[in-house]
Amino acid sequence: MQSLFQISRHCRRVDTVGKHLVMAANNVVTNSKTEPTVGMIIIGDEILKGQVKDSNSHYLCKRLYRLGVRVKKISVVTDDLDEIANEVKEFSAKYTHVITSGGIGPTHDDLTFEGVARAFEEPTYHHPELVKLCGKFFGTTDVTSPKLKLALVPKSAKTNYGINKQTGEQLIYPLVSVRNVYVFPGVPPLLERAFDSLDELFLNPGTIFHTKVVYIAKDEVSITPILNQVNDRFKKDVILGSYPDFYNSYYKVKLTLESQNMEKLSEARQYIEDHIGKEQLVDYDPHPLEDASERIYRTIEGSGTDPLDIKIKSAIRTIEECIEKYKLSEVCVGFNGGKDCTVLLHLCYAVIKKKYPEFNDKIQSLYIRRGLPFPELEQFIEKGVKTYNLDSISLLGRIRDSLGELKTSHPHIKAVLMGTRATDPYSEHLKSFSMTDADWPQFMRVSPILDWSYSDVWTFLRRFSLPYCILYDRGYTSLGSMENTHPNPKLAWRDEKGITHYKPAYLLEDWHTERDGRN
Template identity: 45%
Template sequence: MATPRKNVTAGIIIIGDEILKGYTQDTNTYFLCRTLRSMGVRVSRISVVPDEVMAIAEEVASFSARFTHVLTSGGIGPTHDDITFEAVAQAFGDKLQPHPELEKAVRALGGTGQEKLVQVPSTACLHYGTDPETGVPFRFPLVSVRNVYLFPGIPELQQRVLGGLSSLFRNEGVQFHLRELYLTVEESAVASILTEAQAHFGRRLGIGSYPEWSSNYYRVKLTLDSDEEAAVEEAKAYLTAHLPPGALVPFVPNAVEKAGEAVYKLAQSGTPLGKKVAGALKTMEEALSRYSLTQLCVGFNGGKDCTALLHLFHAAVQRKFPEHKVPLKILYIRSISPFPELEQFLKETAKRTGHIETSGISSVSCLFLTVSYMTGATLPLEVGRIQRRMWP
């Protein structure tokens, strides 16, 4: 395991013409930055370079001298443009040579045309990890040269490799702390306050300000980031005291993940709205006790009532089956000319909630849920067949 240090840094080098040309969207940078920071490693620089030996070699040599760890992504494989091993060898004055352990690993994997995978820099080290998803040891190792680690560019594979070899990078000496504040005012209204706050806390804390144009709940997100938890809490108190009255809004960015907890807390509050929610939840719980998830379907046409039903039903399922994998069935009763905003809402809701299956099916035989949530009526259950034309 890496020796605990106060300041462990990383440089990330993304390799590939397809990134620079816009043929492929880079998701590896986001994953690497988030994961390394969660390990106590401060990412200091990111570079994207083409599939050119000299360009890669120069960047690797530069990063290696400046950062604790260097992680390259891409350029490892059997084809002509997979030149990362060659470039790293050139960066350190090594020679490419076949590695006996890699030859054995390639033979075990089977297939042909893998000769390039065994040709690595002469000073290369091999690291064998364990797949975090299966618990099975990796059949092919991660290659490193000095402080440079050569990761595959395939996102799914890269994530598994880093997860299985996290001990190479984890810095137990540092834990980063983050708090987010949400404001209903524009950046210009708080710019001077943020400047004063940053000067007050200095290098103990980083303050980020990010405008948001599409949210109905806030206009600016502030981030408070530090390796000192006390500094984050002090900054939160400082800004709370100095920001304009009413500027802070209690926005919860991961509300869907906490739906079960929040909805049931509201249902138990005893407020008029809470009583309505409790009535709806009681009927949903009855449905969940009498029928399986595959037999239940939520009717949805974009109105307020069915939107509330959709979220309440998700909360009830989340509460009863916290680890459920069966998709919730949503029957979208679509008009001939639907609103684009509604179509987008459905896509985003399915993405946020997860495990939701939306259909405009022509016929479905199941339990169809409807609700008069806003008026406080209990949720009626209706079993039957729903006929609906499916529009393209």
């Protein structure tokens, strides 16, 4: 069966390539360049009113780029028949493919099919095949029913049935196309499923876009002369993009280099390194969670002698021991947004994904809020909860009282993983596994990074490009509440105007002064 499925897919691919060759010969679009293009039309008042966020164009642009197809223009139009028709007519004449999204359904403002018909001066009719399918879905083939509006399409409409690439089965409902216009639904999951099953319709077999991304520590203004040189030297073969980021903790400018010529692309990349300076290039991973387990466990393989690698290995073993002793439902991870528990959270995430690859539930986390928290810290915690898919238990008050509340509200929790280090106040006596004191609510305190230093924490965070609270880039080295926390004076410096600034926390040289910003 699998071999038949593969043969079927190869046949479909050959057929697709053949269609592209025919299209290249017969397409009404006149373009000196042979590479196919796409014009995208997003339809819906709700998009223009800001009531719904358009994620479809972002998804389609990424997928089409990988297929070797360049998106030339994206237009968002209202639910207006003339606007839809005019845009479709213009796009169809300009681009190899036109993709529409939205405006399909039974209501008065679902006008896409009618708009496409008007663009090509065609009548609409109830397509027999679609009427039959609507009858199966809605239980009626009465063409006067609003539900049958889904079957009312332009006269020359074609039906394109996608193939589920996991099962090899044909999808039940087709995608409708009219000439070079493909009419996709507006609901993101439906659009994505349809495109995934029919992406070979848009495949450009002769084009591969090679891309390199370079992250620069300098600001854009200071490297502009070099960027101009790169563009002048390589613009025939390489497209250069420059994107400043004023809030990233790792780099200031992201450069993208794109070309169909891999050799020229490498030359442009080397030119940038030679002229900006290798020391200004940042080794940055924009998606640190995608391969978190693989990267962390690769670090601890073998008998490495790097002191931090040894500590990472020890921390991993402690976390593994914890989730071997306790069920995941009996464990929660302390996450209050600080640098130490950010390290802990990432380590726990990596271990859980390694040991339980099928685990898709939320990881339990604990946040005990004390005093007046920084808004930036609260925002970072909220972002971390989403990024790491946490079930956050948020409690307010003193630690002892909050643990008592946790014992009452979540009696199944037996162990709390903590980002405590031995240099923290009252922590020098702790071991990797330590029960709370007898007169406290009883929990096993698990401290995987107990022996880590301030420098270890920052080396780990930045080695793996992990996001951290923005306050650390403003000179804060230890975070408490707004009442008792200030930038560390050891990181202060003055500019030529006498204005005081603070270097980021990872540049603190004497870790003994870590808490100098705390009252």
